[in-house]
Amino acid sequence: MRALRLQRWKSEPELVEVDDPEPGPGQVVVRIGGAGACHSDLHLMHDFEPGQLPWNPPFTLGHENAGWVHAVGPGVRQFDIGTPVAVYGPWGCGRCPRCLVGVETYCENTDEAPVPGGGGGLGADGGMAELMLVPDARLVVPLPEGLEPREAAALTDAGLTPYHAIRRSWPKLPPGTTAVVIGIGGLGHLAVQILKATTAARVVAVDTREDALRLAEECGADSVVPSDDNAAAEVRRMTGGHGADVVIDCVGTDATLTLAASMVRTLGDLTIVGIGGGSVTIGFFTLPYEVSVQTTYWGSRSELAEVLDLGARGLVRATTTTFSLDEAVDAYRAMRQGTIVGRAIVVP
Numbered sequence: 001m002r003a004l005r006l007q008r009w010k011s012e013p014e015l016v017e018v019d020d021p022e023p024g025p026g027q028v029v030v031r032i033g034g035a036g037a038c039h040s041d042l043h044l045m046h047d048f049e050p051g052q053l054p055w056n057p058p059f060t061l062g063h064e065n066a067g068w069v070h071a072v073g074p075g076v077r078q079f080d081i082g083t084p085v086a087v088y089g090p091w092g093c094g095r096c097p098r099c100l101v102g103v104e105t106y107c108e109n110t111d112e113a114p115v116p117g118g119g120g121g122l123g124a125d126g127g128m129a130e131l132m133l134v135p136d137a138r139l140v141v142p143l144p145e146g147l148e149p150r151e152a153a154a155l156t157d158a159g160l161t162p163y164h165a166i167r168r169s170w171p172k173l174p175p176g177t178t179a180v181v182i183g184i185g186g187l188g189h190l191a192v193q194i195l196k197a198t199t200a201a202r203v204v205a206v207d208t209r210e211d212a213l214r215l216a217e218e219c220g221a222d223s224v225v226p227s228d229d230n231a232a233a234e235v236r237r238m239t240g241g242h243g244a245d246v247v248i249d250c251v252g253t254d255a256t257l258t259l260a261a262s263m264v265r266t267l268g269d270l271t272i273v274g275i276g277g278g279s280v281t282i283g284f285f286t287l288p289y290e291v292s293v294q295t296t297y298w299g300s301r302s303e304l305a306e307v308l309d310l311g312a313r314g315l316v317r318a319t320t321t322t323f324s325l326d327e328a329v330d331a332y333r334a335m336r337q338g339t340i341v342g343r344a345i346v347v348p
Contacts (some may be wrong), residue, residue, distance in 0.1 A: 001017070001018060001019075001020050001129055001130040001131055002015055002016070002017060002018075002129065002130065002325060002348075003015070003016060003017075003018045003060040003125070003128060003129035003130075004060060004061050004062070004128035004129070004325065004328045004329070004346070005018070005057075005058050005059060005060050005061065006044060006045060006057045006058060006059060006061055007057055007058045008057050008058070009045075009048050009049060009050060009056070009057060010045070010046055010048075010049075011045065012045065012329060012332075013045065013061055013128075013328070013329060013332070015325065015326070015328070015329070018060070018125075018129070020130075020131055021125070021131055021132070021133035022071075022133075023071050023072055023073035023076075023133065024073045024074075025073050025074045025075050026073055026074075026075050026076060026135075026136055026137055027072070027073040027076070027133060027134060027135055027136065027137070028069060028071075028072050028073070028076060028079060028085075028133075028134045028137050028139075028140050029069075029070045029071040029072070029131055029132065029133055029134070030065065030066075030067045030068065030069060030070060030085060030087060030127070030131070030132045030134060030140065031067045031068045031069075031070040031130065031131055032062075032065060032066075032067040032127045032128075032129065032130060032131065032132055032149075032348050033066055033067040033068060033084075033148070033149030033150050033153070033347065034065070034066050034067070034149050034150035034151075034152070034153030034154075034345045034346070034347055035062035035064060035065050035121075035126065035127035035128045035153055035345065035346045035347075035348070036062070036063075036064025036065075036153045036154045036156070036157060036158060036186075036343055036344070036345055036346075037062075037064075037323075037328070037331045037332055037335060037343075037344040037345070037346060038063065038064060038157060038158070038186070039185070039186065039335060040275060041061055041063075041121075041332065042332065042335065042336055043275065044061075044122075045332070053117070053118075053123070054110070054115075054116040054117050054118070054123075055115050055116060055117075055118050055122075055123030055124075056123075059121070059122075059123055059124060059125050059126070060121065060125035060126045060127075060128055060129050060132075061121050061126050061128045061328075062120070062121040062126035062127035062128035062129070062132075062346065063089045063119060063120055063121030063122050063126050063127070063157060064089065064121075064127070064153050064154055064156045064157040064158065065086070065087040065089070065120065065121070065126065065127030065132060065153060065156060066084070066085065066086040066087065066143065066149035066150070066152035066153040066156060067084070067085065067087075067127070067132070067149045068082050068083065068084050068085065068149065069081055069082060069083045069085055069140070070131055072137070076137045078137060079137065079140065079142075083142060084142070084143040084147075084148070084149055084152075085140045085141060085142055085143060085149075086140075086141045086143055086149075086152050086153075086155070086156050086304065086308060087120060087127065087132065087134055087139060087140060087141075087156065088104070088138075088139045088140070088141055088156070088301050088304055089119045089120060089121070089122075089156055089157055089160075089298060090104045090105045090107075090118075090119045090122075090297075090298050091104060091113055091114045091115060091118065091119040091120070091124070091135065091136075091139060092104030092105075092106075092107025092109070092110070092113050093107050093108075093109040093110070093112035093113045094136060094138060095109065095112070096108040096109045101300070102300040102301035102302050102303075103300045104139075104300075104301065105297045105298040105299065105300070106297070114135040114136075120132060120134065127153075128325065128328055128346055128348070129325075129348060130325075130348045138301070139301075141301065141304055141305055141308065143308060143312070144308055144309055144311075144312035145312065146312045146313075147308060147311050147312040150320075150322070150345060150347060151311060151317070151318065151320075152308060152311060153345055154186070154190070154318035154320060154343040154345060155190075155304075155307050155308060155311050155316070155318065156304060157298065158186045158187050158190055158318060158343050159190045159194070159307045159310075159311070159316060159318065160298060160299040160303060160304050160307050161187055161273060161296070161297075161298055161299060162181075162187050162188070162190055162191035162194055162248060162250065162273060163190075163194050163299055163303055163306070163307045163310075164296055164298065164299030164300065164303050165191075165248055165271045165273050165296045166179075166191065166194050166195055166198065166199070166246075166248065167198070167299075167303065168269075168271075168294075168296070169246045169269045169271065170198070170199060172245050172246055172267075172268065172269055173195070173199035173200065173201040173245060173246060174199075174200055174201075175200040175201075176200075177199075177200075177201045177202070177245040177246070178201060178202045178203075178204060178235075178238065178239050178244045178245055178246075178265075179195050179199065179201040179202070179203050179204070179244060179245065179246040179247075179248065180203075180204045180205075180206060180235060180244040180246070180247045180248070180260075180263060181195070181203065181204070181205050181206065181216070181221075181248050181250060182206045182207070182227070182247065182248065182249045182250060182251055182256050182259060182260060183206075183207060183212075183249065183250035183251035183256065183274060184205050184206075184207045184209075184212040184213065184215055184216045184219075184250075185212065185250065185251075185342075186318075186340075186342060186343040186344075187250045187273060187274070188205070188207070188212075188216075188248075188250040189212075189215050189216065189219050189318075189319055189342055190219075190316060190318060191248050191250060191273075192205055192216050192219040192220060192221050193219045193220060193315070193316045193317070194307075194310070194316055196219075196220040196221075197310055197315040197316055198310075201245065201246070202222045202223070202238075203220065203221050203222050203223075204221065204222065204223045204224070204225060204235060204238065204244065205217075205219075205221040205223070205224045205225070206224075206225045206226075206227050206231055206235075206259070207224075207226075207227055208226065208227045208228075209338075211341060212341075213226065215319060215341060215342065218319075219319075223238060227256075227259065231259060231263070232259060232262040232263040235263040236263060239265070242265045242266075243263050243264055243265035243266075243268065243288070244263050244264055244265055244268060245265050245267075245268045245269070246264075246268060246269045246271070247260040247263060247264045247268065247269070247270045247271070248271050248273055249270070249271065249272050249273060249274055250273045250274045251274040251276050252272050252273065252274030252275055252276035252277065252278050253274070253276035253277065253278040254278035254279065255278070256274070256276065256278065257272065257278045257279065257280040258280070260280070261280050261281075261286070261287055264287070264288060264291050265288060265291075266288040266289050266290060266291065267288075267289070267290045267291070268288070268291050268292075269291070269292050269294070270287075270291055270292070270293045270294075271293075271294050271295075271296060272293070272294070272295045272296075273295075273296060280293060318342060318343050318345075319341060319342030319343065320342055320343045320344070320345045321334075321340050321341065321342065321343075321344050321345070322344075322345050322346075322347055323344060323345070323346050323347070324346070324347060324348075325346060325347075325348045327346075328346045331344040331346060332344075
């Protein structure tokens, strides 16, 4: 079969022929119906050196995956061939306290995981191929009725990641509160929808691009604010001078984190979702009192099921641009140039 593989660090991926995977005991092979192209893949291609991560190329890209069960190994009885499924992306040891409650993103025994600190498309072969081997059936989640794999693929990361970040802030988002999403890209446009579907907060979208702000309005944002020198003042004006109760930064650069810190309210949450490499200064006088600052990484298996349910009910839907496997390299080039609206989905 054909697969888009990262052959070495600091290189472009290559479309090559590889053997079809065969499932072993407890394993599942998924026929891919959609694989999301994530901005973090660009970091994998161009920013890492040998030894920086606990795994190395070559491997097939694609850590946002959904499709149909193609084959199962001995001992797998919960799936029929042809069942539509999503693949839970982070692969932990399956036995530590975090993994036992489905939070494999924070596995505490990564040396016992299939790929230490990684998963399919992150050290192990991912979904930018016709078939994908999943090392344990627990990592495969059935799709709810009405949700197609091509639609579900982006929800496994671009949906799950902001969902987890927003879910942990639910107690701070009752009626009368304000949530700000900075960066209306692949994750941010889904964050707007998740906030509208699961909270009563007023949702404000912030971005530098006019097309991104239009997308935010289409996704249900109550207000949009251009990301400029007046953005923080505008958010504070909207909130009677108080600031936002929750700020979700889907970019994570120095500039966006400075902006986030300048608009968050006392007792608020500032959650860093984007991996833009920035930082924010935390000190007694640098942030409003009792502001909580946190990073989050992906989400849990149970949260993935919740996101898929939102997708099946039409409450959350990724705006996507579809590429064939032959066009997958072009998808990453377009992403690097910033010309993709929403999420790029590769359909083998």
